[in-house]
Amino acid sequence: MHWLQIDVSNLAGKPGSTRKLTSSGPVEGFRSGLGWIEDGDSVHIDLLLRSAGDGVEATGEAWGRLHLSCSRCLVEYEQDFRLSLDEKFYVESDLAEENEGYEVRDQVIDLEPMLRDVIVLDIPIRPVHAEDCRGLCPECGADLNVSDCSHAEQAVDVRWAPLQSLMALQSGGDEEEVEN
Ligand SMILES: [Zn+2]
Numbered sequence: 001m002h003w004l005q006i007d008v009s010n011l012a013g014k015p016g017s018t019r020k021l022t023s024s025g026p027v028e029g030f031r032s033g034l035g036w037i038e039d040g041d042s043v044h045i046d047l048l049l050r051s052a053g054d055g056v057e058a059t060g061e062a063w064g065r066l067h068l069s070c071s072r073c074l075v076e077y078e079q080d081f082r083l084s085l086d087e088k089f090y091v092e093s094d095l096a097e098e099n100e101g102y103e104v105r106d107q108v109i110d111l112e113p114m115l116r117d118v119i120v121l122d123i124p125i126r127p128v129h130a131e132d133c134r135g136l137c138p139e140c141g142a143d144l145n146v147s148d149c150s151h152a153e154q155a156v157d158v159r160w161a162p163l164q165s166l167m168a169l170q171s172g173g174d175e176e177e178v179e180n
């Protein structure tokens with residue numbers, strides 16, 4: 001069985017009984033947006049499984065390392081994550097659906113979908129490798145964190161030129177001031 005598939009038959013029918021689970025291994029092919037887990041990297045879990053009347057509760061933590069692409073300059077960087085988990089696996093699929101939980105199937109719980117779900121939520125939509133990342137030059141693609149191409153100021157001039165001439169025209173006529 002995969003390291004994230006856990007046999008919980010020893011918890012079945014014994015509400016309140018618990019089992020500690022500490023393990024680690026890869027989460028292959030994980031990628032979402034600008035974030036991913038490197039194939040050689042391990043994800044660690046430290047969970048307490050508790051038998052309940054209608055299933056198994058899993059609480060604890062998962063941690064590992066995310067690789068991200070900066071949304072401004074595209075550089076790759078790493079970021080550690082540590083997430084708390086509090087999820088439930090239901091014996092009946094109806095209940096799982098109703099409560100947006102997971103399923104116990106043939107006395108086995110599969111932690112992988114749960115783990116993927118919580119890690120996805122931790123990935124920023126627009127990751128930035130540093131708050132002051134200057135991004136790429138829209139003109140020549142140069143990484144502005146590394147080199148200063150001369151386009152930055154020119155690009156601004158070109159973009160604002162039509163608006164500036166329009167404003168110059170308007171302010172040439174009757175001068176009306178808008179007061180706040
Ligand atoms: Zn960046």
Ligand SMILES: [Zn+2]
Binds near residue numbers: 137140141142
């Ligand atoms: Zn440039």
